[in-house]
Amino acid sequence: MSLENISCQKSFGGWHKRYRHQSKVLGCDMVFAVYLPPQAEQGAKLPVLYWLSGLTCNDENFMQKAGAQRLAAELGLIIVAPDTSPRGEQVPADPDGAWDFGLGAGFYLNATQQPWAQHYRMHDYVVEELPALVEAHFPASDQRSISGHSMGGHGALVCALRNPGCYQSVSAFSPICNPMDCPWGEKAFSRYLGEDRARWREWDASVLLAETPAGQCPPLLIEQGDRDDFLATQLKPEALEQAARKAGHTLTLRLQPGYDHSYYFIASFIDDHLRHHAAALGRL
């Protein structure tokens, strides 16, 4: 597995770097970004926080707008931000050019339906191929945590809940908590997974959390703005809360008054999430 470095910028004493590589899982070239804190040059292996972005994003949005590198540099956390879908001419896109399905909208699942099944396997890319690559090429330990925003918040929750023991902690900003029961999720799942709703349950954080045995859920922090335009129709954190209650999990869900769905919201609270993960990863 070879990596082509496409940019390299010093940031808070560490380095923000972007790489292109051939993804076997996705069958296309992919770009991801990594933030290496200053401690990465000192020999020891550092834990990794994976960040999954939302609809229409790529690897750049979080790195440019979240303001996470300041505290990551202090805590000694590597951050890895993948793209949000497979990319390239051979990858099928939404026939109507929609922004909420297809390119930029992989939903972090493994598609089973044609023409999507060949390339749209973002779950396996994020959980298997990308960490293997990161741990082979950077001073990264196998201690991982995961977070994300909106569609990426859904992705972070689902990756953590489907793979017990794989992530030391999980958090999300404005996640799509119950995709089976909202327009974004129903559109994506019906196309990627087919019309049989029983198969959708494997990719729905609220269903997965309700089925996770007590004590087997990693520390879970959810941040949600109460002036988020998508809150009632698409995000539905109450479904996740209900699932946590039902299964006896501790869920920290913080409803932040006045905040919307933007990166200004993420930036305002990213430090708390970095500390949440650093504590689980032994960096606090």
Place this chain on the structure above:
Amino acid sequence: MSLENISCQKSFGGWHKRYRHQSKVLGCDMVFAVYLPPQAEQGAKLPVLYWLSGLTCNDENFMQKAGAQRLAAELGLIIVAPDTSPRGEQVPADPDGAWDFGLGAGFYLNATQQPWAQHYRMHDYVVEELPALVEAHFPASDQRSISGHSMGGHGALVCALRNPGCYQSVSAFSPICNPMDCPWGEKAFSRYLGEDRARWREWDASVLLAETPAGQCPPLLIEQGDRDDFLATQLKPEALEQAARKAGHTLTLRLQPGYDHSYYFIASFIDDHLRHHAAALGRL
């Protein structure tokens, strides 16, 4: 003077807001952004840091990428970010569509040559019209500081040096220090100001600093990356250093090893600049 609010986002307990207004000075509609820290809702008037962005930018780049709002919220600083040129269909653009002249490249001066002289008056907009507007509509005191990046670093220095007493402090990231003697500056000045180089001296920070009497320069902090691709050909901080030495000014010029011209560089050191300004503005 009326303001039309076009967006409003909570950020670090305060508000990031964008406004459109009719600029008399520029003869067109302009958009600017303001960050109001949480203290703005408590009645007292707060000092204002004006941020001038670089080539191709508008009011959004700094607000999204610099990570300045976290500490501004703590210090109680208002930040105002104007656009980088007049805008609109009636405003002449570079005939070849260049990115380093015309739209997005007003160079914070008052043009004297046609067809630029009617609209390209960014100096008067930044120094006079915009502060009057800000101080009339927001809980802003008349205590001002100014900073900027690249072309905007040049703008911050020139605005401060041409208007003694107007700004309590000035700083710049990677400023064009000697525009009379670099390709970006020569192109812009010859068109906006004509071929008589004697008139260019009024808009060149190194010339102005050399002519400023000792003790009459506000506290001055310059940040420069040593892996900045534009350092040797366009930015020339050594000219500013020489001018400071000649005129007996204290100039803090920090050459940061490994950093480039990007917002990752700005974000890495913005906190030091905010503290530099906060100290001069009585907020430290």
